[in-house]
Amino acid sequence: MTGVRAAAGVSLEWRVQLRHRVPAAAAALAALWSAVLLAVPAAWAPTAAVYLLIVDTAGFGVLFAVVLVLFERAEGGRAILAAAPLRPIEYVGAKLAVLTLLATAIAVPMTLAAAREHPAAVAAALPPVLLGVALLSLLLVGAALAACGGAGGIGALVTRVPLVAPLVVVPVVHVSGALDHPLLYLVPTTGGAELIRAGLLPGAALGAGPLALAVLYLLVWIAGAAILACRAVGPETAAGLPAPVGRSGTSAAGRNALRPAQRDRAPVRAAASSGRRCGGAAGGLARADLRGLLRDPLLVALLLGPAVLALVLRWAYPSASGFLAARYGLDTGPLAPVLLAALVVLHVPMMTGAMAALRTVEDADDGTLLLYRVSPLGLPRFLAYRTAVAVITAGSGLAAAVPLSGLVTGVAPDRVPALVAAVALAALQAPLFVLAATAFAPAKVETLVLVKIAGAVFTLLPVAVWWLPAWAAWSLAPLPLFWPVAVLPGYDVAPWPVGLAAGAALAALTGAWLLARTLRRLERG
Template identity: 50%
Template sequence: MPAAVALCAVWTLVLLAVPAGAAGTVAAHLLFLDTAGFGALFAVALLFFERTEGTRQALTVTPLRVGEGVAARLLVLTALALFIAVPMTAVSVRDRFADLPQVLPPTLGGVALTSALLLTSCLAAGARTRDLSGFLLTVPFVVAPLILVPLVHVTGILEHPLMYAVPTTVGADLIRMGTAPESLDADPVTLSAGTAYASAWVAVGTVAALRAVGNGSLPARVRPETAKGALAPAVRVTGRGRLPAIARFARTDLLGAGRDPLLLLLLCAPVPLALLIRLALPGASDFLLTAHGFDLAPHTPALLATLVLLHVPMMFGVVGGLRAVEDADENVLLVLRASPVSVPAYLGYRMVLVAVLSLTGLAAALPLSGLTDGGPSAGVVVALVLAALQAPLLLAGMTAFASNKVEALVAVKGVGALMALTPVAAWLLPGSWKFLLLPLPPSWPVLALPGYDAGPLGPWPCLAGGVLVTAVALAVLLRRTLRRIDGT
């Protein structure tokens, strides 16, 4: 619930900042892309948490049936999505607030329909995987068609009746029907048939989720690259001393990366991400200019900051944070007290690792993306260094506030919104108003980028200020992490 309240407040404020004429269109995209899928990842994380804690086995001796538990989860998480959607919808139609009673039914119906489809699909896929890493590797193939096809449809890039074969397309249209009716061309018969079709898929997905959850309670596979496997070599250092304890952690991570497809995918992700941006951006720019009269070219710095500069370190920080939270959840960090590796040294190793990987990924992705065709400059180099420091900051934030993977995903949801909104806010805020963002560490790499109006802040003042603010935030988060591990 706190995550839903925080997300609701953030997106409502964002829509208040958007001009009233464009708020409905922006809200339609936010409601479909973010709000409707609010609980999908949490539902799967809770499933794995129950499996790890043995809750599934304990429930077998209670009157609660699997179907009742799944139904309760679907209803609660869909209700939270609707809770977030109501104020967002009200703010998006503030220029025609009298129409709110007619706007809410189709909008909330579209959110509920999309949420149910995403929840059941993710639960069915998650119950058939052994752990969260396996799910994260599988879920793009499940969710991507449900998101990308409606997105192509609502943006007008390609419109065809066959698009409605993907059931979430009608959910996106229902949301548009409420918040941006001028952008909708579908007739009532098509929407009614599409709603019935999507509802049938919800029923099918619910049955699939029930069967998967009931039959798929597989024990989590013990992977050699997890912290438990990494701990044993570290403890053996006392007897042999051939390698420093931290070097054994590094060796275990390196060997584990070769066995873990998710880690391999993550290590390679910055390059295909940059190439995708380079290939897709010209076509998207031409379409927006032709269809909507909006020129993306002047906003290249904001695109670079959002799609690459802060996105790459967020990917590495999230995976590193999940590993560290998993270690803390399984009391591995407590056991480290009896090993040559202290808890601060372990956290330092994890943070240095994600910072180096982020720096390497950014160094490859920035030139490949085509968004820095002007060549490297002092501002770009400073932005790259400061952005890489956001990955260890994210890792420290997850270990400071999350005691298990479910709480870690809640933290990621909030941090992801912050890192996505900071470049946009820094781009849109006029003059000295940008300096209100300086207490936020992600604002410093953004303001260092050429093209952002940072006033008197040049590259080197940005570097000094960014390092200082990040170091202070890191020290606070690490202190909280150590206190939480100590139980004080």
């Protein structure tokens, strides 16, 4: 009977994720990263694949698992499961199984692309690589559910999910050789990383005995993470037991589910009641947002994230450059414009746009946008306000992050206007991200699918423009993302006055189209 329930839970979970297009995101990332590995020289492809599999593929399901749990709580799905025979271990196991299956599926074409120079070794490479990715995925997703399963809103994405980061950082440091010490094996994911390396780089792998012990240690941690995840999500899925009811007659789960909606409707009431004050309805909404600034982890992350990212780069880049030069003979000096474009100029507006998009889509999920339609603000002005906040926040973050990163010290004074133009065009990408989410993503999970795919595109486009011949790079010109990179010092694909005018015009046209599509979709909904 337990096996029947578990199979039914996995089947239901697959249908839910299929409806939210999570498998589509997995397919897109598999195609994208496989193409990248095919473009990397065959001698370097296995090494690049090891890092990609550890950093991106094994953790594919982390954010999806968290957002799916939060979505199901907000929609009341987990409260319904309290009266169903599905147990917490079966609920958690279904998520672990489906998301791990997707991560493993992504790893298959990536491994084939990375090992193309030695076709005879592919059959030997696949089993350890896929086992390593599967074990890492189980632990990372289980740990994320344990950390965030009891959270009450999407603020968990910036307050609790980073707690899982050391499980990724430590094996990357170990595999790179920057720090090689036996104590690193106390971090369980190091064993999974060794499995992946054993498949793609067998000459650098551990012996069979130590590797088996590391895998056994990892399995113990996976079991512990699954138990903690069941406890985190268990109160609403305990077999047949209703949630406790307070004196008011409302269950604790119901009150917790209502709080996000009540919290998000507060700005609407504030905006409506302050419509005659300075700034009108938009001013009232801005004052309400400012009052809630320090209580909202997403807004705090929007303000502090770019500076933190820049300081990490400023500290880590010289050390990483020295290590790469000493170990691999790689001079990273000429690559500074690529790192600046991928890790700062485009990454900051992507972070800002993603968080603002999640907040806006959460408003739609909670029905708050219905209130904006009848408030003095109205939907068009509300979206204009959100996009204006996104572009101002992204611009401010870039103004701080670009100089703090230490990657612009070599820019000549006469190239500063081009740098300013690139920053201005990059800031325009944040509101476009928000409007793309509201135009095409009906819920938070779909928005996260967009974030996952966009993260890869935002990172790879600067690399493509740098690597491709000039005539091929111009084929990317219809994308608004192309223009901040095109005018950035070091790239100089287009003169900055021409690039600024063309990029701003393209961003305006794209934004107008996305806004019209968003308004049509929201008015229908």
